[in-house]
Amino acid sequence: MTAISIIYGTEILGMTYELLQRSGVAERLRRAMRVVVKPNLVVAKPAREGATTHPEIVEGIIRFLKDFGIAKPVIAEGSWLGEQTGRAFSCCGYEALAKRYGLQIIDTKKDKIVKKNAYGLTLGICATFLETDFLINVPVLKGHCQTVMTCCLKNLKGCIPDSEKRHYHNIGLHKPIAALNTILKPDLHIIDGICGDPVFEEGGNPVTANRILIGTDPVLLDSYGATLIGYQADEIGYIRYAKEYGVGNLFGADTKIDEFQTENRPKNRTQNQxxxxxxxxxxxxxxxxxxxxxxxxxxxxxxxxxxxxxxxxxxxxxxxxxxxxxxxxxxxxxxxxxxxxxxxxxxxxxxxxxxxxxxxx
Ligand code: SF4
Structure with missing residues:
Protein backbone atom coordinates (compact mmCIF):
# COMPACT_ATOMS: atom_id res chain seq x y z
CA MET A 1 0.00 0.00 0.00
CA THR A 2 1.24 3.50 -0.85
CA ALA A 3 2.06 5.47 2.33
CA ILE A 4 -0.63 8.09 1.66
CA SER A 5 -3.29 8.17 -1.05
CA ILE A 6 -5.47 11.22 -1.63
CA ILE A 7 -8.54 11.67 -3.75
CA TYR A 8 -10.24 15.01 -4.57
CA GLY A 9 -13.83 15.84 -5.42
CA THR A 10 -17.33 16.25 -4.11
CA GLU A 11 -18.75 12.78 -4.78
CA ILE A 12 -17.78 11.76 -1.25
CA LEU A 13 -19.27 8.27 -1.15
CA GLY A 14 -17.82 7.24 -4.51
CA MET A 15 -14.43 8.77 -3.70
CA THR A 16 -14.22 6.75 -0.48
CA TYR A 17 -15.15 3.53 -2.26
CA GLU A 18 -12.57 4.16 -4.96
CA LEU A 19 -9.81 4.90 -2.43
CA LEU A 20 -10.60 1.65 -0.62
CA GLN A 21 -10.48 -0.28 -3.89
CA ARG A 22 -7.13 1.25 -4.79
CA SER A 23 -5.70 0.75 -1.27
CA GLY A 24 -5.47 -3.04 -1.47
CA VAL A 25 -7.14 -3.30 1.95
CA ALA A 26 -9.29 -6.21 0.72
CA GLU A 27 -6.23 -8.46 1.00
CA ARG A 28 -6.19 -7.86 4.76
CA LEU A 29 -9.91 -8.41 5.35
CA ARG A 30 -11.72 -11.71 6.12
CA ARG A 31 -15.47 -12.21 5.89
CA ALA A 32 -15.78 -13.42 9.48
CA MET A 33 -14.09 -10.33 10.93
CA ARG A 34 -15.82 -8.00 13.40
CA VAL A 35 -15.11 -4.57 11.89
CA VAL A 36 -15.58 -1.39 13.94
CA VAL A 37 -15.71 2.03 12.26
CA LYS A 38 -14.80 5.01 14.50
CA PRO A 39 -15.79 8.41 13.04
CA ASN A 40 -15.33 11.80 14.75
CA LEU A 41 -18.67 12.89 16.20
CA VAL A 42 -17.24 15.18 18.84
CA VAL A 43 -20.37 17.38 18.88
CA ALA A 44 -23.89 17.25 17.45
CA LYS A 45 -23.18 19.39 14.37
CA PRO A 46 -23.52 18.41 10.72
CA ALA A 47 -20.28 17.71 8.87
CA ARG A 48 -20.59 20.87 6.76
CA GLU A 49 -19.60 22.91 9.85
CA GLY A 50 -16.11 21.41 9.83
CA ALA A 51 -16.12 19.36 13.04
CA THR A 52 -17.58 15.92 12.33
CA THR A 53 -16.98 13.10 9.87
CA HIS A 54 -19.15 13.18 6.75
CA PRO A 55 -21.59 10.23 6.94
CA GLU A 56 -21.06 9.72 3.18
CA ILE A 57 -17.48 8.62 3.93
CA VAL A 58 -18.68 6.04 6.44
CA GLU A 59 -21.37 4.98 3.97
CA GLY A 60 -18.65 4.42 1.36
CA ILE A 61 -16.78 2.23 3.86
CA ILE A 62 -19.95 0.29 4.74
CA ARG A 63 -20.74 -0.36 1.08
CA PHE A 64 -17.19 -1.52 0.42
CA LEU A 65 -17.27 -3.87 3.42
CA LYS A 66 -20.69 -5.24 2.48
CA ASP A 67 -19.61 -5.84 -1.12
CA PHE A 68 -16.61 -7.69 0.29
CA GLY A 69 -18.90 -9.89 2.37
CA ILE A 70 -18.79 -8.26 5.81
CA ALA A 71 -22.50 -7.82 6.40
CA LYS A 72 -22.60 -6.10 9.79
CA PRO A 73 -19.82 -3.61 10.47
CA VAL A 74 -20.36 -1.61 13.66
CA ILE A 75 -20.17 2.20 14.05
CA ALA A 76 -18.91 3.29 17.47
CA GLU A 77 -18.17 6.67 19.05
CA GLY A 78 -18.17 8.59 22.32
CA SER A 79 -18.65 12.38 21.88
CA TRP A 80 -16.76 14.93 23.96
CA LEU A 81 -17.54 15.96 27.54
CA GLY A 82 -20.82 17.82 27.62
CA GLU A 83 -22.27 16.23 24.48
CA GLN A 84 -24.57 13.22 24.29
CA THR A 85 -23.35 10.76 21.66
CA GLY A 86 -26.96 9.85 20.80
CA ARG A 87 -27.64 13.47 19.84
CA ALA A 88 -24.52 13.48 17.64
CA PHE A 89 -25.48 10.16 15.98
CA SER A 90 -28.86 11.65 15.13
CA CYS A 91 -27.80 15.17 14.11
CA CYS A 92 -24.81 13.99 12.04
CA GLY A 93 -26.85 11.48 10.02
CA TYR A 94 -25.52 8.25 11.54
CA GLU A 95 -28.79 7.07 13.05
CA ALA A 96 -30.39 7.25 9.61
CA LEU A 97 -27.35 5.58 8.03
CA ALA A 98 -27.47 2.70 10.51
CA LYS A 99 -31.20 2.24 9.89
CA ARG A 100 -30.72 2.17 6.11
CA TYR A 101 -28.10 -0.59 6.32
CA GLY A 102 -29.46 -2.41 9.39
CA LEU A 103 -26.30 -1.71 11.40
CA GLN A 104 -25.56 -1.38 15.09
CA ILE A 105 -24.34 2.02 16.36
CA ILE A 106 -22.68 1.98 19.78
CA ASP A 107 -22.50 4.92 22.18
CA THR A 108 -19.25 4.02 23.95
CA LYS A 109 -19.98 6.42 26.82
CA LYS A 110 -22.09 3.47 28.06
CA ASP A 111 -19.39 0.89 27.34
CA LYS A 112 -17.45 -1.40 29.68
CA ILE A 113 -14.05 0.10 30.54
CA VAL A 114 -10.84 -1.91 30.25
CA LYS A 115 -7.67 -0.66 31.99
CA LYS A 116 -4.36 -0.89 30.11
CA ASN A 117 -0.87 0.26 31.01
CA ALA A 118 1.49 2.11 28.67
CA TYR A 119 4.47 4.41 29.23
CA GLY A 120 3.91 4.71 32.97
CA LEU A 121 0.19 5.52 32.59
CA THR A 122 -2.88 3.44 33.36
CA LEU A 123 -5.47 4.25 30.72
CA GLY A 124 -9.15 3.32 30.64
CA ILE A 125 -10.41 2.30 27.18
CA CYS A 126 -13.95 1.48 25.96
CA ALA A 127 -14.12 -2.27 25.39
CA THR A 128 -15.78 -2.02 21.95
CA PHE A 129 -12.56 -0.72 20.44
CA LEU A 130 -10.49 -3.55 21.90
CA GLU A 131 -12.95 -6.32 21.01
CA THR A 132 -12.57 -5.97 17.25
CA ASP A 133 -10.69 -7.75 14.49
CA PHE A 134 -10.34 -4.69 12.27
CA LEU A 135 -10.62 -1.08 13.45
CA ILE A 136 -11.13 1.71 10.91
CA ASN A 137 -10.40 5.20 12.21
CA VAL A 138 -12.21 7.99 10.31
CA PRO A 139 -11.07 11.34 11.76
CA VAL A 140 -11.53 14.88 10.48
CA LEU A 141 -8.41 16.87 9.70
CA LYS A 142 -8.94 20.13 11.61
CA GLY A 143 -7.51 22.60 14.08
CA HIS A 144 -7.73 22.34 17.85
CA CYS A 145 -7.58 25.16 20.40
CA GLN A 146 -5.22 23.31 22.73
CA THR A 147 -3.33 20.68 20.74
CA VAL A 148 -3.07 22.84 17.57
CA MET A 149 -4.55 20.13 15.36
CA THR A 150 -6.46 16.88 15.53
CA CYS A 151 -6.53 13.99 13.09
CA CYS A 152 -5.74 10.24 13.35
CA LEU A 153 -3.85 10.08 16.66
CA LYS A 154 -6.11 12.38 18.64
CA ASN A 155 -9.35 10.93 17.23
CA LEU A 156 -8.75 7.90 19.46
CA LYS A 157 -9.57 10.12 22.45
CA GLY A 158 -13.17 9.32 21.47
CA CYS A 159 -12.41 5.69 22.41
CA ILE A 160 -12.09 6.47 26.11
CA PRO A 161 -14.76 7.17 28.77
CA ASP A 162 -15.59 10.72 29.99
CA SER A 163 -13.77 10.17 33.29
CA GLU A 164 -10.61 9.38 31.33
CA LYS A 165 -11.05 12.47 29.14
CA ARG A 166 -10.97 14.64 32.28
CA HIS A 167 -7.91 12.69 33.45
CA TYR A 168 -6.07 13.34 30.16
CA HIS A 169 -6.64 17.08 30.45
CA ASN A 170 -5.45 16.98 34.04
CA ILE A 171 -2.13 15.31 33.22
CA GLY A 172 -1.52 17.14 29.93
CA LEU A 173 -3.01 15.85 26.71
CA HIS A 174 -0.02 14.96 24.58
CA LYS A 175 1.60 12.01 26.38
CA PRO A 176 -1.61 10.10 27.13
CA ILE A 177 -2.80 10.52 23.53
CA ALA A 178 0.50 9.09 22.27
CA ALA A 179 0.43 6.28 24.88
CA LEU A 180 -3.18 5.41 23.91
CA ASN A 181 -2.00 4.93 20.34
CA THR A 182 0.49 2.29 21.48
CA ILE A 183 -2.45 0.22 22.80
CA LEU A 184 -5.19 0.94 20.25
CA LYS A 185 -3.80 0.50 16.75
CA PRO A 186 -6.39 1.00 14.02
CA ASP A 187 -5.82 -1.16 10.97
CA LEU A 188 -6.75 1.65 8.60
CA HIS A 189 -7.17 5.44 8.74
CA ILE A 190 -9.46 7.26 6.32
CA ILE A 191 -9.24 11.02 6.85
CA ASP A 192 -12.13 13.37 6.16
CA GLY A 193 -10.42 16.38 4.61
CA ILE A 194 -13.57 17.72 2.97
CA CYS A 195 -14.04 20.92 4.99
CA GLY A 196 -12.30 20.76 8.39
CA ASP A 197 -12.19 23.86 10.60
CA PRO A 198 -8.56 25.01 10.90
CA VAL A 199 -9.14 26.61 14.29
CA PHE A 200 -11.86 25.02 16.40
CA GLU A 201 -12.37 21.33 17.17
CA GLU A 202 -16.11 22.00 17.34
CA GLY A 203 -16.27 23.61 13.91
CA GLY A 204 -17.84 26.83 12.67
CA ASN A 205 -15.13 27.94 10.24
CA PRO A 206 -15.17 25.19 7.61
CA VAL A 207 -12.49 25.43 4.96
CA THR A 208 -13.33 23.59 1.76
CA ALA A 209 -10.54 21.27 0.65
CA ASN A 210 -12.63 18.45 -0.90
CA ARG A 211 -10.13 15.67 -0.23
CA ILE A 212 -10.06 12.27 1.46
CA LEU A 213 -6.80 10.63 2.55
CA ILE A 214 -6.07 6.99 3.36
CA GLY A 215 -3.13 5.21 4.97
CA THR A 216 -2.06 2.89 7.76
CA ASP A 217 0.54 4.94 9.68
CA PRO A 218 -1.13 7.57 11.92
CA VAL A 219 2.13 9.43 12.64
CA LEU A 220 2.85 9.74 8.95
CA LEU A 221 -0.69 10.82 8.16
CA ASP A 222 -0.85 13.34 11.03
CA SER A 223 2.57 14.84 10.29
CA TYR A 224 1.53 15.23 6.66
CA GLY A 225 -1.93 16.50 7.66
CA ALA A 226 -0.29 19.13 9.90
CA THR A 227 1.42 20.61 6.88
CA LEU A 228 -1.92 20.78 5.08
CA ILE A 229 -3.36 23.13 7.68
CA GLY A 230 -0.29 25.28 8.18
CA TYR A 231 1.78 23.55 10.88
CA GLN A 232 4.83 21.34 11.23
CA ALA A 233 4.87 18.04 13.07
CA ASP A 234 7.34 19.25 15.70
CA GLU A 235 4.84 21.92 16.80
CA ILE A 236 2.45 19.18 17.95
CA GLY A 237 3.45 17.37 21.13
CA TYR A 238 1.47 14.16 20.70
CA ILE A 239 2.93 13.58 17.22
CA ARG A 240 6.46 13.91 18.65
CA TYR A 241 5.67 11.49 21.50
CA ALA A 242 3.93 9.01 19.20
CA LYS A 243 7.05 8.94 17.02
CA GLU A 244 9.20 8.46 20.12
CA TYR A 245 6.93 5.61 21.34
CA GLY A 246 7.28 3.79 18.01
CA VAL A 247 3.71 4.33 16.78
CA GLY A 248 4.90 5.34 13.30
CA ASN A 249 7.19 7.48 11.19
CA LEU A 250 7.19 11.15 10.31
CA PHE A 251 6.29 12.37 6.86
CA GLY A 252 9.34 13.34 4.81
CA ALA A 253 10.47 14.22 1.31
CA ASP A 254 10.73 10.49 0.47
CA THR A 255 7.15 9.65 1.55
CA LYS A 256 5.28 8.10 -1.37
CA ILE A 257 2.02 9.97 -2.00
CA ASP A 258 -0.49 9.04 -4.71
CA GLU A 259 -3.10 11.61 -5.70
CA PHE A 260 -6.25 10.92 -7.72
CA GLN A 261 -8.70 13.27 -9.44
CA THR A 262 -6.42 16.26 -8.84
CA GLU A 263 -8.47 18.25 -11.33
CA ASN A 264 -11.15 18.42 -8.61
CA ARG A 265 -9.00 20.34 -6.11
CA PRO A 266 -10.92 23.38 -4.78
CA LYS A 267 -9.72 26.66 -6.24
CA ASN A 268 -10.69 29.01 -3.41
CA ARG A 269 -9.61 28.45 0.16
CA THR A 270 -10.92 30.28 3.22
CA GLN A 271 -8.17 32.11 5.04
CA ASN A 272 -6.65 30.22 7.98
CA GLN A 273 -7.72 32.00 11.17
S1 SF4 B 1 -11.99 22.29 32.94
FE1 SF4 B 1 -13.16 21.78 34.77
S2 SF4 B 1 -15.13 22.85 34.51
FE2 SF4 B 1 -14.15 22.75 32.53
S3 SF4 B 1 -15.02 20.87 31.58
FE3 SF4 B 1 -13.03 20.33 32.53
S4 SF4 B 1 -13.61 19.56 34.55
FE4 SF4 B 1 -15.38 20.72 33.78
Missing part, protein backbone atom coordinates in the same frame (compact mmCIF):
# COMPACT_ATOMS: atom_id res chain seq x y z
CA UNK A 274 -5.27 30.51 13.64
CA UNK A 275 -3.82 33.99 14.27
CA UNK A 276 -7.19 34.96 15.72
CA UNK A 277 -7.07 32.10 18.22
CA UNK A 278 -3.49 32.96 19.20
CA UNK A 279 -4.54 36.51 20.01
CA UNK A 280 -7.56 35.38 22.02
CA UNK A 281 -5.48 32.79 23.89
CA UNK A 282 -3.34 35.62 25.30
CA UNK A 283 -6.36 36.63 27.39
CA UNK A 284 -6.58 33.17 28.99
CA UNK A 285 -4.74 31.61 31.92
CA UNK A 286 -5.20 27.89 31.09
CA UNK A 287 -4.30 25.29 33.68
CA UNK A 288 -5.37 21.87 32.34
CA UNK A 289 -8.72 22.91 30.89
CA UNK A 290 -10.83 20.37 28.98
CA UNK A 291 -11.25 21.09 25.25
CA UNK A 292 -14.98 21.81 25.45
CA UNK A 293 -14.41 24.35 28.22
CA UNK A 294 -11.50 26.01 26.47
CA UNK A 295 -13.27 26.17 23.12
CA UNK A 296 -16.33 27.73 24.77
CA UNK A 297 -14.10 30.48 26.21
CA UNK A 298 -12.35 31.08 22.87
CA UNK A 299 -15.72 31.32 21.14
CA UNK A 300 -17.02 33.66 23.84
CA UNK A 301 -14.00 35.94 23.67
CA UNK A 302 -14.31 36.02 19.91
CA UNK A 303 -18.02 36.80 20.08
CA UNK A 304 -17.56 39.48 22.76
CA UNK A 305 -15.41 41.56 20.44
CA UNK A 306 -12.93 42.10 23.27
CA UNK A 307 -9.99 42.11 20.89
CA UNK A 308 -11.20 45.17 19.06
CA UNK A 309 -12.70 47.00 22.04
CA UNK A 310 -9.54 48.99 22.68
CA UNK A 311 -9.76 48.06 26.38
CA UNK A 312 -6.63 46.97 28.21
CA UNK A 313 -7.00 43.86 30.33
CA UNK A 314 -4.64 43.69 33.25
CA UNK A 315 -5.77 40.22 34.24
CA UNK A 316 -6.31 37.02 32.30
CA UNK A 317 -9.36 34.75 32.62
CA UNK A 318 -8.64 31.57 34.55
CA UNK A 319 -9.82 28.16 33.34
CA UNK A 320 -8.96 24.53 34.03
CA UNK A 321 -8.68 21.78 36.61
CA UNK A 322 -5.46 23.25 38.02
CA UNK A 323 -7.53 26.00 39.68
CA UNK A 324 -9.72 23.63 41.69
CA UNK A 325 -9.94 24.70 45.33
CA UNK A 326 -7.99 27.94 44.73
CA UNK A 327 -9.19 31.44 45.67
CA UNK A 328 -8.40 34.38 43.39
CA UNK A 329 -9.68 37.87 42.60
CA UNK A 330 -10.46 37.74 38.91
CA UNK A 331 -12.76 35.85 36.52
CA UNK A 332 -12.88 32.05 36.38
CA UNK A 333 -14.67 29.94 33.76
CA UNK A 334 -16.15 26.52 34.63
CA UNK A 335 -16.84 24.71 37.90
CA UNK A 336 -13.13 24.20 38.45
CA UNK A 337 -12.67 27.94 39.06
CA UNK A 338 -15.43 28.51 41.58
CA UNK A 339 -12.85 30.12 43.86
CA UNK A 340 -12.72 33.17 41.58
CA UNK A 341 -14.35 36.48 42.57
CA UNK A 342 -16.45 36.11 39.39
CA UNK A 343 -17.29 32.67 38.04
CA UNK A 344 -19.20 31.25 35.07
CA UNK A 345 -20.48 27.88 36.35
CA UNK A 346 -20.84 24.73 34.25
CA UNK A 347 -18.85 21.66 33.35
CA UNK A 348 -18.34 22.77 30.67
CA UNK A 349 -20.12 26.16 30.69
CA UNK A 350 -21.83 27.46 27.57
CA UNK A 351 -20.07 30.06 25.46
CA UNK A 352 -23.19 32.19 25.74
CA UNK A 353 -23.03 32.20 29.56
CA UNK A 354 -19.43 33.35 29.31
CA UNK A 355 -20.37 36.11 26.87
CA UNK A 356 -23.09 37.31 29.26
CA UNK A 357 -20.62 37.40 32.14
CA UNK A 358 -18.09 39.32 30.06
CA UNK A 359 -20.78 41.83 29.08
CA UNK A 360 -21.77 42.31 32.70
CA UNK A 361 -18.23 43.01 33.76
Missing amino acids: SQLVCELAQLIDDNNACSACYAALIFALNKSGIRNSGKKFTETIKIGQGFRGKQFDGIGVGNCTQGGKHNVPGCPPSANDIVQMLKKL
